[in-house]
Amino acid sequence: YFLSYFPSSIHRILEPHIYQKYGQTRDPADLKKYLLKPSLVMAILFPVIMAVYYTCVVFFIRHFLPRYEPSIGLFSIIILARFFVSFSPTSNAFINAMNKQKFLVPIYLAGIAIVAVSSIVFIKSGFGQNSVAIGLLASFFFTGSAIFIYATGHFTKSIFRRMAYLAGLY
Numbered sequence: 001y002f003l004s005y006f007p008s009s010i011h012r013i014l015e016p017h018i019y020q021k022y023g024q025t026r027d028p029a030d031l032k033k034y035l036l037k038p039s040l041v042m043a044i045l046f047p048v049i050m051a052v053y054y055t056c057v058v059f060f061i062r063h064f065l066p067r068y069e070p071s072i073g074l075f076s077i078i079i080l081a082r083f084f085v086s087f088s089p090t091s092n093a094f095i096n097a098m099n100k101q102k103f104l105v106p107i108y109l110a111g112i113a114i115v116a117v118s119s120i121v122f123i124k125s126g127f128g129q130n131s132v133a134i135g136l137l138a139s140f141f142f143t144g145s146a147i148f149i150y151a152t153g154h155f156t157k158s159i160f161r162r163m164a165y166l167a168g169l170y
Contacts, residue, residue, distance in 0.1 A: 003086065007042065007046070007089040011089040011090055011093060014034055015093040018034045019093075029155045031094055035091065036165075038088070043169040043170070047083065050080075058072055077133035078137075081133070085140045087169060087170075088147070088148045091147045092147065094154075098154060107147060111139040114135070114138050115132075115138070117135075118135040122134050145166060149166060
């Protein structure tokens with residue numbers, strides 16, 4: 001799945017630099033550029049990549065696999081969901097460098113609960129096959145946002161500034 005490979009490649013490239021820099025200084029402020037710059041670049045670049053990918057896949061489905069056209073709606077929701085966990089490819093490495101991995105476990109468990117509950121709610125609301133994709137979107141939005149807000153909290157204490165920066169990226 002290309003859309004998950006691209007951000008993870010950026011993560012793998014920058015992760016050793018994050019660990020090295022933090023090992024040298026032990027100052028989270030020195031890692032700020034490794035968190036904010038990749039997020040800004042991904043917020044600008046990733047939607048373009050997603051649009052090209054979406055266009056190619058939809059073209060392929062419509063012209064070569066017309067029986068699968070009903071899946072295009074699901075695909076568009078899932079591709080949008082992918083943005084929310086991909087826009088900040090270095091957040092997890094930043095949290096690992098800070099030795100705060102225990103924060104990630106409840107966030108991922110909450111993400112699982114969100115996808116389960118919201119999927120059930122949307123199924124009961126009559127959204128049909130889109131229900132699980134919408135649940136995944138809600139879960140990825142929560143997970144990506146919470147991890148980014150937590151990571152930026154190591155050098156920006158104001159929750160409002162963190163959320164405003166996140167809203168700007170979105």
